[in-house]
Amino acid sequence: MQHAVLSPDALGPTVCVGEILVEIVATSIGEGFRTAQPLVGPYPSGAPAIFIDQCGRLGARAAMIGAVGDDDFGPLNLERLRADGVDISAIAIDGTLPTGSAFVRYRADGNRDFVYNIATSAAARFGWSEAVEALVQQAGHLHVMGTALSMPSAREVIERALPIIRQRGGTLSVDPNLRKELRLDAAVERQFAELVAGADLLLPSGDELERAAGVTGEAAALRRLFERGVKEIVLKRGAAGASCFGQDGSRIDAAAFVVDELDPTGAGDCFGGAYVACRRLGLGRETALTYAAAAGARNVTIRGPMEGAGTRAELDAFIATTPRR
Ligand code: ATP
Numbered sequence: 001m002q003h004a005v006l007s008p009d010a011l012g013p014t015v016c017v018g019e020i021l022v023e024i025v026a027t028s029i030g031e032g033f034r035t036a037q038p039l040v041g042p043y044p045s046g047a048p049a050i051f052i053d054q055c056g057r058l059g060a061r062a063a064m065i066g067a068v069g070d071d072d073f074g075p076l077n078l079e080r081l082r083a084d085g086v087d088i089s090a091i092a093i094d095g096t097l098p099t100g101s102a103f104v105r106y107r108a109d110g111n112r113d114f115v116y117n118i119a120t121s122a123a124a125r126f127g128w129s130e131a132v133e134a135l136v137q138q139a140g141h142l143h144v145m146g147t148a149l150s151m152p153s154a155r156e157v158i159e160r161a162l163p164i165i166r167q168r169g170g171t172l173s174v175d176p177n178l179r180k181e182l183r184l185d186a187a188v189e190r191q192f193a194e195l196v197a198g199a200d201l202l203l204p205s206g207d208e209l210e211r212a213a214g215v216t217g218e219a220a221a222l223r224r225l226f227e228r229g230v231k232e233i234v235l236k237r238g239a240a241g242a243s244c245f246g247q248d249g250s251r252i253d254a255a256a257f258v259v260d261e262l263d264p265t266g267a268g269d270c271f272g273g274a275y276v277a278c279r280r281l282g283l284g285r286e287t288a289l290t291y292a293a294a295a296g297a298r299n300v301t302i303r304g305p306m307e308g309a310g311t312r313a314e315l316d317a318f319i320a321t322t323p324r325r
């Protein structure tokens, strides 16, 4: 028997803290937004929200901490999360600022241009409240998305929530989700490093592994992170699949599913949400990795960042009918 890396679902919901956004997507390939163009959306979005939505859709207990504005984009998000089984009791509705937003357009080379409104939107305007306290007191797991650390509100909530959740026997997962160009100030960098070192499960993609470890080379980065106390690392490799590494030196590779990529945004978040949900529901690494790879792959076939998040039945059907590399 492997010792369980994550706490069981029965301990309480997985809680994710951070930005809740709408996403508006350009339907043509090109560079940015300096000319009028066809757009589609709004879609519910925000990396932490996509992650927790996928958790909920898989039937795991899930809850979100964040804020939306008192506008149409707010209920668009709230209703989706609620419908997918996410506890929204700790999502604040800000009376002043609009719901956060992201406009995204894909370039021919696959890169993306963004226009964001997060820092000066409702997305960043939440904090420790009675509702947050009540949720955290019965939470079983905390998932931290690196993108959320750019918001002081999220940093404060994470700092207060983690010891309470730990005290209850809860666990921590971290998706660094930090573009390497992103520079954090020293205090944020310190909090990020502490969260990484304290993570039971780390879910980096590409060069985030090396950034999180502070060394180059996959093997060296894994070694360094395990030395710091991380228990399990799942490395996302985009269309090349994913690998799960254990502290004991074990390794499982998951071949990617063969799909037509229509909209890559949200793949990593769905992957993470599915992996954490499956592990907390008691599934083994290999099965969890299959569901996670399926969740990521399925999501890229559908336009909109969380539109492709799958239920257990949808993922089972996807796995049964989709070839793998
Ligand atoms: P994001 O852009 O959401 O931050 P990420 O960089 O964190 O994504 P990716 O590695 O792009 O994460 O995707 C997560 C997982 O989803 C991959 O490990 C893979 O299993 C699956 N996946 C993503 N893109 C594809 C694809 N084009 N084909 C098949 N599987 C994919």
Ligand code: MG
Residues within 6 Å of the ligand: 177, 205, 268, 269
């Ligand atoms: Mg990512």
